[in-house]
Amino acid sequence: MIKLIHTADLHLGSPIAGLPEDVSSELREELFTTLAKICELAESERADAILISGDLFDEPSPSRSVADRTFALLGRAGVPVFISPGNHDYMSVHSVYRRQDLPENVRIFRSERIEKIPCGEFDVYGAGFAAPVVERELLQGFRAEQGRHSVMVLHGEADVSSAYYHAVSPRDIAASGLSYLALGHIHARSEAVRAGDTLFAYPGCPMGRGFDETGEKGVYIVEIEERARARFVPLGARKFVTIESGERAVPDGFERDLVKLVLTGESEPIDTEALARELAPRAFYVKVVDRTRLPKRVRELAAEDSLAGAFLRALDAVRAESGDSGNAESEALAELAARYGLAALDGEEAPL
Numbered sequence: 001m002i003k004l005i006h007t008a009d010l011h012l013g014s015p016i017a018g019l020p021e022d023v024s025s026e027l028r029e030e031l032f033t034t035l036a037k038i039c040e041l042a043e044s045e046r047a048d049a050i051l052i053s054g055d056l057f058d059e060p061s062p063s064r065s066v067a068d069r070t071f072a073l074l075g076r077a078g079v080p081v082f083i084s085p086g087n088h089d090y091m092s093v094h095s096v097y098r099r100q101d102l103p104e105n106v107r108i109f110r111s112e113r114i115e116k117i118p119c120g121e122f123d124v125y126g127a128g129f130a131a132p133v134v135e136r137e138l139l140q141g142f143r144a145e146q147g148r149h150s151v152m153v154l155h156g157e158a159d160v161s162s163a164y165y166h167a168v169s170p171r172d173i174a175a176s177g178l179s180y181l182a183l184g185h186i187h188a189r190s191e192a193v194r195a196g197d198t199l200f201a202y203p204g205c206p207m208g209r210g211f212d213e214t215g216e217k218g219v220y221i222v223e224i225e226e227r228a229r230a231r232f233v234p235l236g237a238r239k240f241v242t243i244e245s246g247e248r249a250v251p252d253g254f255e256r257d258l259v260k261l262v263l264t265g266e267s268e269p270i271d272t273e274a275l276a277r278e279l280a281p282r283a284f285y286v287k288v289v290d291r292t293r294l295p296k297r298v299r300e301l302a303a304e305d306s307l308a309g310a311f312l313r314a315l316d317a318v319r320a321e322s323g324d325s326g327n328a329e330s331e332a333l334a335e336l337a338a339r340y341g342l343a344a345l346d347g348e349e350a351p352l
C-alpha cells in the first residue's frame with residue numbers, strides 16, 4: 001500500500017492582516033507549528049511522501065527566516081516532499097525554490113510542463129506556476145505511464161469556466177490514468193471525488209488565516225491499494241469561527257479560537273468594541289459585529305415632536321425620494337443612517 005499526506009495553501013510568511021498585532025504574530029507562528037504537525041503525521045503514519053499542492057509560501061521570495069524555518073522542517077520530515085509552486089509562490093526569477101541548498105528530500109516541480117519523478121514503487125507527476133496566472137488547461141492530452149501507481153501534485157482549479165489558475169477538466173482527470181490528483185488553490189476543503197478511476201481532492205488550507213477560512217482544518221491522508229481513498233485528518237490549530245446570535249455572549253468551548261460574534265435581532269445601538277473587550281476572556285480573540293435592527297420603540301420616535309423625530313422623518317423623506325426603499329442594501333444603509341443620526345443627537349460616538 002502507498003500512503004501519502006496531502007496538503008496545500010499554507011501561505012507561510014503571510015502577514016495575517018486585519019487582527020491586532022499580537023494575535024497576528026501568534027498565528028504566523030502557529031503556521032509553522034502546523035507544518036511541523038504535518039511532518040510529524042507523515043512520520044507517525046509511516047507515509048511514503050508528503051504532497052504540497054502549491055502556495056506553501058505566501059509569495060515567491062519569502063524572507064530568509066521564513067524560508068529557512070520551512071525547509072528545516074521539511075528536511076527533517078524523513079520522507080520525500082513534493083512541491084508544486086502555486087500562483088502565490090510561483091517560479092519567479094528570484095523564487096525561493098531556485099535555492100541551491102534545499103534539503104535532499106524536497107523535490108520541486110519547477111517547470112510549467114508536467115514532469116515525472118519516480119518515488120519507490122510509484123510515480124509522482126507535477127508542474128508549477130511560472131507566473132501568477134496560467135491560463136492553459138494543463139491536463140489536456142495527459143496520460144500517466146501505466147503499469148505503476150501514479151499521483152500528480154498540482155495547484156489548479158477543477159473548473160474550466162474560471163481559466164486563470166491551471167484549469168483542469170473532470171474529463172481530462174478521468175482520462176489521466178492517475179490514481180490520485182492532489183489539488184491546491186481552493187482554501188475550503190473539498191470531498192475526495194472520482195473522475196473515472198482517478199480520485200481527486202482539495203485538502204483546503206491546514207489552518208485558517210481569517211474569518212473567510214472558518215472551521216476545522218487539516219490534511220488528507222491518501223491510501224492507494226487497488227484504488228485510492230482519502231480520509232480527512234484535522235490538525236487542531238486555532239479555528240476561526242463565526243457565531244450569529246441574538247445573545248451578547250460567546251458560548252463555552254471556544255477558548256482557543258478566534259470568534260466573530262454577529263449580533264442579530266432588535267437592539268439599541270451597541271458599542272461593539274466595549275462588548276468585544278468584555279467578552280475577550282471567552283476566546284483567544286473576539287470581534288463583535290452589530291447587525292441588529294433598531295427596536296420599534298426607537299422607530300416610533302419618528303412620530304414624536306422632537307429633534308430626533310424630525311431627523312427620522314427627514315430621513316424617511318430622503319428614502320422615499322430616492323425610490324429604492326425596499327431593497328435590502330438601501331434598508332441597511334437607512335438603518336445605519338438612523339443609528340448615526342440618533343447617536344449624534346445623543347452626543348455619542350458613531351456606533352461602529
Ligand SMILES: [Mn+2]
Nearest residue numbers: 009055088185
Ligand atoms: Mn492559496
